[in-house]
Amino acid sequence: xxxxxxxxxxxxxxxxxxxxxxxxxxxxxxxxxxxxxxxxxxxxxxxxxxxxxxxxxxxxxxxxxxxxxxxxxxxxxxxxxxxxxxxxxxxxxxxxxxxxxxxxxxxxxxxxxxxxxxxxxxxxxxxxxxxxxxxxxxxxxxxxxxxxxxxxxxxxxxxxxxxxxxxxxxxxxxxxxxxxxxxxxxxxxxxxxxxxxxxxxxxxxxxxxxxxxxxxxxxxxxxxxxxxxxxxxxxxxxxxxxxxxxxxxxxx
Ligand SMILES: [Fe+2]
Numbered sequence: 167x168x169x170x171x172x173x174x175x176x177x178x179x180x181x182x183x184x185x186x187x188x189x190x191x192x193x194x195x196x197x198x199x200x201x202x203x204x205x206x207x208x209x210x211x212x213x214x215x216x217x218x219x220x221x222x223x224x225x226x227x228x229x230x231x232x233x234x235x236x237x238x239x240x241x242x243x244x245x246x247x248x249x250x251x252x253x254x255x256x257x258x259x260x261x262x263x264x265x266x267x268x269x270x271x272x273x274x275x276x277x278x279x280x281x282x283x284x285x286x287x288x289x290x291x292x293x294x295x296x297x298x299x300x301x302x303x304x305x306x307x308x309x310x311x312x313x314x315x316x317x318x319x320x321x322x323x324x325x326x327x328x329x330x331x332x333x334x335x336x337x338x339x340x341x342x343x344x345x346x347x348x349x350x351x352x353x354x355x356x357x358x359x360x361x362x363x364x365x366x367x368x369x370x371x372x373x374x375x376x377x378x379x380x381x382x383x384x385x386x387x388x389x390x391x392x393x394x395x396x397x398x399x400x401x402x403x404x405x406x407x408x409x410x411x412x413x414x415x416x417x418x
Pocket of ligand 1: 336
């Protein structure tokens with residue numbers, strides 16, 4: 167079973183990269199998952215961006231700390247294959263995990279958000295324990311949407327041997343660490359961003375830079391520029407990952 171996980175699709179360049187490139191390679195994969203929390207203009211997911219992502223061939227869309235930035239998400243999350251972090255408080259709209267099926271495998275996909283330098287949420291470690299225990303599955307993929315690589319690796323080691331893979335998102339800069347932990351769980355600290363890197367993590371350079379130079383709030387503007395499609399490819403052998411490798415394409 168081959169799975170492609172697309173890193174945080176950010177604003178127009180991110181959507182353009184997905185629409186231009188994913189249809190060309192979609193047949194190489196059984197499943198495609200994408201983080202779409204920055205798809206609508208850099209913040210949140212709306213109906214238009216969701217439709218573009220799905221039409222390109224994505225099976226499941228995940229969110230993150232920008233989950234609720236666009237109001238349309240509340241309607242989408244009730245009826246579409248979209249998940250938000252599982253460690254939000256009880257009563258939060260939507261689901262924090264999803265079951266996908268491919269090649270005779272029930273793949274449980276769980277997203278949790280970290281707590282280091284982020285909004286306080288419930289314990290991501292025990293949240294994953296509970297979902298793994300309560301949800302019948304053959305293999306599990308955990309997306310950890312977090313700032314700190316330390317927290318991502320702590321979760322990786324905590325889950326080592328119990329889940330197929332732990333993939334980090336949120337920082338928008340891909341890391342070159344894709345490998346296996348001692349008990350066989352595949353890990354990468356951050357898949358990276360699908361969007362333009364002629365930016366500051368997807369944001370317009372002038373206004374983002376002004377935040378640092380003036381220490382005052384600045385208007386949010388997403389950047390335009392050459393788009394990159396950045397993802398991580400997982401090749402499964404039964405319920406385990408046999409190979410993990412970063413995937414990269416750039417707009418001509
Ligand atoms: Fe994020």
